[in-house]
Amino acid sequence: MLADKRILLIIGGGIAAYKALDLIRRLRERGARVRAVMTQAAQQFITPLSVGALTADHVFTDLFDRQDEQDVGHIRLAREADLIVVAPATADLMAKLANGLANDLASAILLATDKTVLIAPAMNPRMWSRPATLRNRATLAADGVLFIGPARGEMAEAGEAGEGRMAEPLDIVAAAEAALGGGPLAGRHVLVTSGPTHEPIDPVRYIANRSSGAQGTALAAALRDLGARVTFITGPATVPPPQGVAVVSVETAREMLDAVQAALPADAAVMAAAVADWRVANQGAQKMKKDGSGRAPALEFAENPDILATVSKGAQRPRLVVGFAAETEKVVDHASAKRLRKGCDWIVANDVSPATGIMGGAENAVTLISAAGAETWERMPKAMVARRLAERIAEALA
Ligand code: CTP
Secondary structure: OOOOOEEEEEEOOOOOHHHHHHHHHHHHHOOOEEEEEEOOHHHHOOOHHHHHHHHOOOEEOOOOOHHHHHHOHHHHHHHOOOEEEEEEEOHHHHHHHHHOOOOOHHHHHHHHOOOEEEEEEOOOHHHHHOHHHHHHHHHHHHOOOEEOOOEEEEOOOOOOEEEEEOOOHHHHHHHHHHHHOOOOOOOOEEEEEEOEOOEEEEOOEEEOOOOOOHHHHHHHHHHHHOOOEEEEEEOOOOOOOOOOOEEEEOOOHHHHHHHHHHHOOOOEEEEOOEOOOEEEOOOOOOOOOOOOOOOOOOOOEEEOOOHHHHHHOOOOOOOEEEEEEEEOOOHHHHHHHHHHHHOOOEEEEEEOOHHHOOOOOOEEOEEEEEOOEEEEOOOEEHHHHHHHHHHHHHHHHO
């Protein structure tokens, strides 16, 4: 898919810049032609010499370089690409892109281009979650800029962890392939929720369920394979998230709702998460201790927001909203009622009685319920269910 594609790689100034070297190798291995632009800050981390050695091309660094401007120029650099990838995308580059600043070569290209722009943000988790960055993220998403990552994990700064690590080069390659894919869902944004939620009792204990996240993960991968830009909002699942999608990790139902709303607008939303219906209302700020009386503490519960219903009835409702229904009896009746109650277009119903082995298993047997009626599919691997559902979603959005 990348063979002979022209990728303009803009390298921003961050610790993660060293990974851009590996990214160039990975892109070229797949036949892409890579031209690199480096910001001034990027050159504090890696040198144009090493970048040029890997691209086997001139490296562009300066908007005011007379020779470069005569030979190629920033407008041509912007035009002569099939895809622009910004990796690492610093908070500064994102702010420039969101606001249309153009005071250096990288930002001038980004303002001048009408090509798809894929950014791989990398910054300290605090910077990533500041209001200014949140505003820029929303602006860029609304402008159609594609995101890959950031991932959650250890930061370069000792002792710092959180969301802000640049996506791994292979994930960026997969996102670039999807962006260029031209599949039936190319240009569509699909949001997928997946996995269980964890509802804290106190700082060390929580309530959870047995969802592994397998079906939601398979679905996100299938949608990606059809060319969709996927935002994957996942609770603490046991299967790892797919590559090449924007992963947002959350713990609680309320965090999941916030993440879903921040990711809108979308063309379709698929809610495969097993969201806890209840959270602990009298959550302890400190670890709950035994008081010596032998009496167990009483937990009080409050109802969690219904994410599916909120999105289905919300102002930014995607064109297609798909829910899941985990039932243990009268599957079609209960799921049909659920579809109407929650206001979604389709419900994918499955029987999660322990005897079926579906929850946490590799296979699924589902009934697709829409306004047109109920359609029962034969039992098949979760990846096949995902594939078929993704194809149906592509047909519905065509
Ligand atoms: N769901 C949601 N937010 C919730 C609960 C459920 O978005 N707070 C979504 C799930 O992701 C799924 C659908 O609603 O797509 C149905 O989930 P399910 O657990 O089957 O339904 P419940 O709403 O919990 O209904 P009930 O407990 O009556 O079966």
